[in-house]
Amino acid sequence: MSFTINSFRLDGRRALITGSGKGIGLELARGLGAAGATVVINDRNIEKARAIASQLRDEGLHAEFAVFDVTDREQVVDAITTFEAGTGAIDILVNNAGIQRRAALEHYDANDWHDLMRVNLDGVFYVSQVVARHMIARGNGKIINICSVQSELARPSIAPYAASKGAVKMLTKGMCAEWAQHGIQANGLAPGYFATEMNRALVDDQAFSEWLCKRTPAGRWGRVEELCGAAVFLASKASDFINGQTLFVDGGLTSVV
Template structure:
């Protein structure tokens, strides 16, 4: 392996990916593990997390689990502390856990608004804080916050979701401002439209799919594995002087009118 390729290696590093029991989170876990990382699968359900980790191990990848609900601050802190003491350092954190709610803004319920904030924004804050408290004394660490094109572009029916993703972009910049001097790089990865369970209603809508393919320069939905290269870059030494940035992986969607 030449020196440039070595920059992208994750050998000897451990990556925690929240909400990695399925979809984008699982794809990112598999991608980081394929680059050499020992990955930590997170879910609220221990059986589900264990089954996913076992599946990855069957594929020859290194996987463990950390069971906690990202919205429960005390639970997150206790779980991270216990994992670090029992297994070892978390070198890379991917804040992927997220939910979607769709409704017209004027009728959007307070419960759905609060759910979005608790999972998408509070969750990233709680986990980042708990992990950073261990990263800071070590003087190194990578944090990747999963954002969205909706952090840049609005669309009817998902204004509260877009608000949470816009907040994640600014939280990422804040992490950079606070922690860059201590050796932590915090960046955001912003997927465009990917065919996942979260977008199932849109994938199954032929009119929306037709509009999306015409609106996206690449002319199609994204495939979740196409996020892995960007994630490996942001998790590796190749990005050691990249901080506070949002990397869009969207087939060109945000580059055109």
């Protein structure tokens, strides 16, 4: 196929974004929807998921919803199987659901460790495995795993989070190794420091914000809408020969010392 600008369009494609009731996930849903995709909002709460999908439709986008907890494998299997059979194919999967727990590593609570790993890593595995089975049967699909600059870099108080995101980066490579032969492209999208609800404490910390702006070549926090171009690219036919890679959207943070 010859390249055209339409290679970036997502018309006729359906994109499931986990944890998309707020923050980065919701903004990615808007970005993919603006490129033509029908977006599937995911949340554990049916009222919230339905309301967000309705809000996006009011904004002129095509939106549906699927309710499940990414950490509950039975829910994941039932919800995705039912959705595929009753609504339609999931052509694009964005594994966005994630949590953060901050504490010094020597005092890190074991329950917080397990909660974080269940959402950030187990959830990616559960959802990807079920969705990929349908993609394999169709011979095509796009998987975008939300990684982080902490897939490469560590800092105090978030070592378990860094461990989880490093694991997601390597799981992405594993998906490429296993599923590229079936026409699936699996890549990571790694945000730097973005002004989101999850980072509210850091945004409000004047000393940290000053350090970050000096540390980042772009000299500022990222804006969530700045992730959408990379997501659309990785979800589109324009990236059909890109697989197992992690694209950092970080204002240059991981490129300099």
